[in-house]
Amino acid sequence: MTDTALYDIPGPRARRRHLVYGLAATVVILGIVAWVLYLLFDTHQFTAEKWRPFVYEGIQEMLLRGLGNTLKAFAYAAVLSLALGGLLAAGRLSDHRIVRWIATVFVEFFRAMPVLVMIFFVFVALKVQPLPALVTGLTLYNGSVLAEVFRSGVNSVDRGQREAAYALGMRKTQVMGHVLVPQALRAMLPTIISQLVVALKDTSLGFLITYEEFLHAGKLIASNLDYGLPFIPVVMIISPIYIGMCMLLSWLATWVAKRQRRSLKTEAVEVAPAEPGTLLPGAGQIHP
Amino acid sequence: MNVLTDNFSLYGKGLLGTVELTVYASLLALALGFVMASFRVAPVGSLRVFGTVWVTVLRNTPLTLLFFAVLLGLPRFGVVLPFQLFAVLALGCYTSAFICEAVRSGINTVPAGQGEAARSLGMTFGQTLSLVVLPQAFRSVIPPVGSTLIALAKNSAIAGSFSVTELLGTYKPLNELGYSIVWTFVWIAVGYLIVTLSISAIFNVLEKRWGVPR
Numbered sequence: 001m002t003d004t005a006l007y008d009i010p011g012p013r014a015r016r017r018h019l020v021y022g023l024a025a026t027v028v029i030l031g032i033v034a035w036v037l038y039l040l041f042d043t044h045q046f047t048a049e050k051w052r053p054f055v056y057e058g059i060q061e062m063l064l065r066g067l068g069n070t071l072k073a074f075a076y077a078a079v080l081s082l083a084l085g086g087l088l089a090a091g092r093l094s095d096h097r098i099v100r101w102i103a104t105v106f107v108e109f110f111r112a113m114p115v116l117v118m119i120f121f122v123f124v125a126l127k128v129q130p131l132p133a134l135v136t137g138l139t140l141y142n143g144s145v146l147a148e149v150f151r152s153g154v155n156s157v158d159r160g161q162r163e164a165a166y167a168l169g170m171r172k173t174q175v176m177g178h179v180l181v182p183q184a185l186r187a188m189l190p191t192i193i194s195q196l197v198v199a200l201k202d203t204s205l206g207f208l209i210t211y212e213e214f215l216h217a218g219k220l221i222a223s224n225l226d227y228g229l230p231f232i233p234v235v236m237i238i239s240p241i242y243i244g245m246c247m248l249l250s251w252l253a254t255w256v257a258k259r260q261r262r263s264l265k266t267e268a269v270e271v272a273p274a275e276p277g278t279l280l281p282g283a284g285q286i287h288p
Numbered sequence: 289m290n291v292l293t294d295n296f297s298l299y300g301k302g303l304l305g306t307v308e309l310t311v312y313a314s315l316l317a318l319a320l321g322f323v324m325a326s327f328r329v330a331p332v333g334s335l336r337v338f339g340t341v342w343v344t345v346l347r348n349t350p351l352t353l354l355f356f357a358v359l360l361g362l363p364r365f366g367v368v369l370p371f372q373l374f375a376v377l378a379l380g381c382y383t384s385a386f387i388c389e390a391v392r393s394g395i396n397t398v399p400a401g402q403g404e405a406a407r408s409l410g411m412t413f414g415q416t417l418s419l420v421v422l423p424q425a426f427r428s429v430i431p432p433v434g435s436t437l438i439a440l441a442k443n444s445a446i447a448g449s450f451s452v453t454e455l456l457g458t459y460k461p462l463n464e465l466g467y468s469i470v471w472t473f474v475w476i477a478v479g480y481l482i483v484t485l486s487i488s489a490i491f492n493v494l495e496k497r498w499g500v501p502r
Contacts, residue, residue: 005400005401005402006329006331006395006403006417006421007407018331018333021332021335022332022333022334022335025334025335025338029338039365039366043364045364112480112481112484112485113477113480114442114445114456115442116445116446117445117473117476117477120456120459121473124473125469125470125473197348200350201349201350202350204350204351204352204353205352205446207352207356208352208446208449215350215353215356219356222360229364231361231364235357235361239353239357242349242353243345243349246348246350247344250347250348
């Protein structure tokens with residue numbers, strides 16, 4: 001809290017004032033927390049009846065199966081969208097105008113569409129099973145976003161690298177494969193991982209097309225009358241796991257980014273963290 | 289082709305629902321985002337912690353889970369509101385985390401000399417932030433906020449599955465009426481393109497008018 005230009009380093013009086021503000025804010029926040037807790041107790045969310053289902057092995061297994069299905073969808077979607085992203089980026093960097101044009105239209109269209117529209121289209125119109133529908137939708141969207149990330153990564157490698165490689169007599173594929181992509185990949189890694197967080201979060205959309213994933217398993221338990229509709233307990237169990245998984249992946253991205261800032265190998269590349277320069281629809285990469 | 293002409297009012301209602309959701313949720317997200325961003329740079333420790341927790345948790349929450357918790361969970365507390373309002377709450381809170389990060393990085397782009405000059409004139413933290421730093425930060429956050437709001441418009445599609453009237457939800461009645469499902473989706477896609485392109489047009493105008501010249 002020292003390197004900010006917004007306020008002076010507090011003196012004794014300011015420190016006392018900040019302490020008072022801080023205490024007041026803490027009291028307000030704690031008050032809200034206490035109110036929520038009161039509501040929880042008041043509506044009988046902590047009764048044994050509502051928490052009993054989580055003791056049963058069958059229900060634990062069901063939750064784990066749901067979690068497994070979520071991770072399965074994520075794994076498929078991650079691998080396929082990386083592949084599609086690479087393909088589309090290659091298309092956008094192609095020397096042939098038609099290929100470039102097709103790839104551009106493809107990328108721009110799928111970035112502008114809500115993922116859910118694609119998932120529903122595949123699910124309803126093409127009458128596909130939930131898992132392939134979910135994976136297809138996620139792949140089309142994240143693949144298109146990743147294509148832009150790859151392209152900007154390759155373009156941001158220092159121009160001298162490309163020129164030197166061509167001067168050595170390399171062909172375009174060699175320049176790409178041996179010189180540009182390895183450097184770009186290293187610099188893009190944090191951005192790629194943050195995009196994978198988006199994919200992981202979006203696997204929960206499978207819930208809406210009745211894919212039997214984590215949230216779906218939770219819904220099944222929550223709507224069980226025998227346990228007094230344990231809706232809040234289910235949310236209290238599911239959210240920390242879901243949010244925790246996403247946080248772990250996000251932290252991995254930050255950790256990689258931090259590590260790279262120290263490394264000399266990435267110096268040639270200065271990747272803008274996929275922040276929107278253009279205002280095209282769907283330019284919001286990092287977020288949903 | 290006649291899917292659109294036959295069901296113009298249905299599509300219109302859906303599009304209007306999406307626009308309404310987007311506008312209200314945007315307003316909530318912008319307000320909350322600005323407040324959270326000022327919390328995160330404030331000299332008061334507990335506010336900083338609160339802002340950080342808010343952003344970290346919401347950014348890592350799947351939106352479907354948030355909808356699930358808000359729309360189906362809050363009624364268990366006896367909080368009964370129209371579903372559209374719940375949807376606005378969920379979307380707005382979720383997006384506010386992204387707005388907050390955009391604003392905060394905008395604050396960081398304002399040269400330190402500006403804040404120092406304001407302080408040396410004797411301005412308090414609130415004055416420095418609201419009179420000097422934020423107006424300048426505003427200019428550089430126009431593009432990222434624009435793309436965040438476009439993402440918000442796209443995310444509003446989730447609300448349709450929780451029985452809120454919006455564009456994607458129109459496929460259901462049309463499907464039951466036996467219209468060509470492919471064309472139904474084509475017009476839904478066109479509707480979303482209209483919404484997202486309008487937002488990006490608005491922000492392009494803002495950027496031209498106020499943005500930092502590059």
